[in-house]
Amino acid sequence: MIEKTRSNKAWLLILPMTIVVAFSAIVPLMTVVNYSVQDILGPNTKVYVGFEWFRKVLRDPELHAAFLRQLLFSFSVLALELPLGLGISLVMPRRGWAVSASLVVLALPLLIPWNVVGTIWQIFGRTDIGMGGAALVKLGLHYNYTADRVDAWLTVLVMDVWHWTPLIALLCYSGLRAIPPAYYQAAAIDGASGWSIFRYIQLPKLKNVLVIAILLRFMDSFMIYTEPFVVTGGGPGNSTTFLSQFLTRLAVGQFDLGPAAAFSLIYFLFILVFCYVFYTVMNRVGQG
Amino acid sequence: MAEIVLQSISHSYEAKRGALGEPAPGRPAPTYALRDVELRWRDGGAYALLGPSGCGKTTLLGIISGLLQPTRGRVYYGDKDVTALSSRERNIAQVFQFPVIYDTMTVRQNLAFPLRNRGLGAAEIDRRVGHIAEILELTEVLPMRATRLTADQKQILALGRGLVRQDVAAILFDEPLTVIDPHRKWLLRRKLKEIHKQFHHTLIYVTHDQTEALTFADEVVVMQHGSVLARGTPEDLFRRPAHTYVGYFIGSPGMNVMPCEALRQAGGARARVGAYEIPLPATFEATALGGGLELGIRPEHIVVLGEAEAGGLPVSVTAVEDHGRFRIVSGRLGDHRVKIRIGQASAPESPAGSPAVAVGGTVRVRFQPEHICLYRDGRIVAPIVASIVASIVASGGSSAGEGPP
Numbered sequence: 001m002i003e004k005t006r007s008n009k010a011w012l013l014i015l016p017m018t019i020v021v022a023f024s025a026i027v028p029l030m031t032v033v034n035y036s037v038q039d040i041l042g043p044n045t046k047v048y049v050g051f052e053w054f055r056k057v058l059r060d061p062e063l064h065a066a067f068l069r070q071l072l073f074s075f076s077v078l079a080l081e082l083p084l085g086l087g088i089s090l091v092m093p094r095r096g097w098a099v100s101a102s103l104v105v106l107a108l109p110l111l112i113p114w115n116v117v118g119t120i121w122q123i124f125g126r127t128d129i130g131m132g133g134a135a136l137v138k139l140g141l142h143y144n145y146t147a148d149r150v151d152a153w154l155t156v157l158v159m160d161v162w163h164w165t166p167l168i169a170l171l172c173y174s175g176l177r178a179i180p181p182a183y184y185q186a187a188a189i190d191g192a193s194g195w196s197i198f199r200y201i202q203l204p205k206l207k208n209v210l211v212i213a214i215l216l217r218f219m220d221s222f223m224i225y226t227e228p229f230v231v232t233g234g235g236p237g238n239s240t241t242f243l244s245q246f247l248t249r250l251a252v253g254q255f256d257l258g259p260a261a262a263f264s265l266i267y268f269l270f271i272l273v274f275c276y277v278f279y280t281v282m283n284r285v286g287q288g
Numbered sequence: 289m290a291e292i293v294l295q296s297i298s299h300s301y302e303a304k305r306g307a308l309g310e311p312a313p314g315r316p317a318p319t320y321a322l323r324d325v326e327l328r329w330r331d332g333g334a335y336a337l338l339g340p341s342g343c344g345k346t347t348l349l350g351i352i353s354g355l356l357q358p359t360r361g362r363v364y365y366g367d368k369d370v371t372a373l374s375s376r377e378r379n380i381a382q383v384f385q386f387p388v389i390y391d392t393m394t395v396r397q398n399l400a401f402p403l404r405n406r407g408l409g410a411a412e413i414d415r416r417v418g419h420i421a422e423i424l425e426l427t428e429v430l431p432m433r434a435t436r437l438t439a440d441q442k443q444i445l446a447l448g449r450g451l452v453r454q455d456v457a458a459i460l461f462d463e464p465l466t467v468i469d470p471h472r473k474w475l476l477r478r479k480l481k482e483i484h485k486q487f488h489h490t491l492i493y494v495t496h497d498q499t500e501a502l503t504f505a506d507e508v509v510v511m512q513h514g515s516v517l518a519r520g521t522p523e524d525l526f527r528r529p530a531h532t533y534v535g536y537f538i539g540s541p542g543m544n545v546m547p548c549e550a551l552r553q554a555g556g557a558r559a560r561v562g563a564y565e566i567p568l569p570a571t572f573e574a575t576a577l578g579g580g581l582e583l584g585i586r587p588e589h590i591v592v593l594g595e596a597e598a599g600g601l602p603v604s605v606t607a608v609e610d611h612g613r614f615r616i617v618s619g620r621l622g623d624h625r626v627k628i629r630i631g632q633a634s635a636p637e638s639p640a641g642s643p644a645v646a647v648g649g650t651v652r653v654r655f656q657p658e659h660i661c662l663y664r665d666g667r668i669v670a671p672i673v674a675s676i677v678a679s680i681v682a683s684g685g686s687s688a689g690e691g692p693p
Contacts (some may be wrong), residue, residue: 185355186388190449191376191405200401204391 035261053262085168118230175209290366297361336505381450387442562622589659600652
């Protein structure tokens with residue numbers, strides 16, 4: 001038997017990481033927890049209020065509306081981007097110069113800063129000077145994203161699809177490229193149709209990639225802020241006010257730190273729980 | 289089922305189909321993965337395609353199965369030209385290097401998949417799947433998800449997907465035991481032999497492992513650099529390798545090959561290796577003798593002489609490897625490296641007692657004349673074996689080159 005060497009000096013090795021994580025995550029999060037249970041009246045006057053802010057936030061009808069709007073947005077985004085991204089990855093070229101060309105074209109939207117994406121679409125959708133908006137109006141449609149709720153929604157949705165579908169396409173493309181050719185050869189020998197190949201080889205082999213893509217897109221879209229803020233500013237009315245924007249208004253606009261902190265924690269927990277449940281369920285499904 | 293014939297198959301992954309021949313001026317000639325391969329696979333035979341990585345054996349398999357279209361040449365199944373047909377139309381089965389199974393399906397669905405794709409009725413599918421599962425001992429795992437099988441079971445399942453189609457022309461194996469645990473390998477190999485006995489499918493088995501090839505096949509085809517070097521029964525390839533490369537490649541360790549000159553003397557033919565003379569069998573008289581030859585002798589066929597025996601060739605010992613049941617002695621005869629395989633105890637040929645074999649020492653050895661082969665330009669010139677001549681004729685003379693007159 002070889003005795004394992006024991007030395008408490010090993011703890012020193014994880015110390016740097018602990019410090020980094022403490023400053024990057026634990027301390028800020030605890031500050032938020034601290035705010036969420038106090039009413040801060042002024043720089044030096046604060047009162048402990050317990051779970052009061054949580055109760056208040058959870059009963060706020062405006063927040064309920066923003067939350068439902070957010071869910072609708074995130075699921076619409078997933079429902080559009082997943083099939084589209086998967087479809088694009090399936091028809092992308094497999095060899096030759098076209099591979100690099102298509103990869104560069106696809107990656108372009110991902111390289112643009114988010115507020116620039118917002119600006120691009122804000123201008124693109126304008127009915128006077130924007131190419132998209134003006135074209136729609138010329139076609140005889142009553143399009144105006146600054147006044148019409150549906151138009152505003154569609155603009156933000158299309159913008160997100162334009163911005164993030166390439167990410168899903170690239171993820172799926174790399175997943176498809178990783179499938180060994182023997183699978184396609186075996187399918188050819190077994191006489192499988194194109195649909196069977198997709199259903200029984202490509203889709204199962206892409207499962208892990210798709211889980212990652214769904215998690216990434218869900219989290220990102222659930223926290224979307226910059227682009228709708230630049231394009232619509234949350235309007236018209238509150239029709240495109242998603243959760244982060246609601247939070248920002250609460251925390252920075254009205255400086256209600258207590259409710260904003262309580263809401264942040266609820267927001268954070270929701271994303272965490274959703275991702276955990278989704279990931280666990282997908283893993284169970286994989287094991288059959 | 290039918291005989292499979294490959295007619296002057298050449299393949300290059302660079303050239304366009306049918307465009308082989310003269311390269312366009314100013315462009316480099318395409319590199320060939322296969323070059324003028326002529327082969328004939330008897331219906332119901334068990335064949336092994338043996339060669340090092342990159343010798344073109346997997347390419348050849350792809351051409352037989354229809355996954356690849358040869359740049360030039362034709363493939364026949366019986367009388368039917370199948371060169372242009374797809375894998376599905378050719379009706380072959382293939383087992384790949386790692387198990388290819390459909391992850392989301394159960395074992396039963398996996399076995400039924402090729403039949404469903406061909407539009408068979410549910411009752412017929414059930415019957416065949418049940419029958420094959422019985423033979424492959426998969427009945428108990430039929431309702432299980434295929435991903436839960438062990439690697440060797442998965443490989444058997446992959447084989448089963450070929451066997452459920454009763455009319456397959458051939459079953460091709462592309463190094464199917466690569467990912468299998470060593471102790472399960474022999475089980476799987478035994479299973480393959482049983483299935484071959486039962487179904488009489490033509491089996492073509494690609495491997496770089498000589499043990500697999502020699503134990504599996506009735507006939508072994510040895511490839512190198514995209515061409516067929518030799519074919520024959522395992523016995524032929526071991527005893528009379530048609531090419532020095534085959535001698536190296538088959539056997540453990542490979543054949544000793546050393547340059548020599550053959551002389552005709554009063555006492556019979558002799559080979560001169562450096563300063564030493566080695567007696568050759570009397571039958572070599574009739575064959576072309578002279579210089580520029582190579583002498584091949586298997587390590588198993590060199591006898592270490594005992595103390596009491598006279599004569600022999602002096603070999604200075606540089607290393608001795610103990611392999612348990614036998615030892616491999618590495619040494620030098622003059623300028624030439626020699627490997628000798630000797631038993632652990634005294635060799636039966638030297639009743640005088642176990643010869644002392646020690647590193648740094650010298651042993652005296654005798655080459656058993658009946659096991660000596662002579663080569664010119666890598667190809668065998670003596671002895672002439674009927675089956676080798678037959679195989680040279682069968683493969684159009686391209687495999688073993690010009691035979692002796």
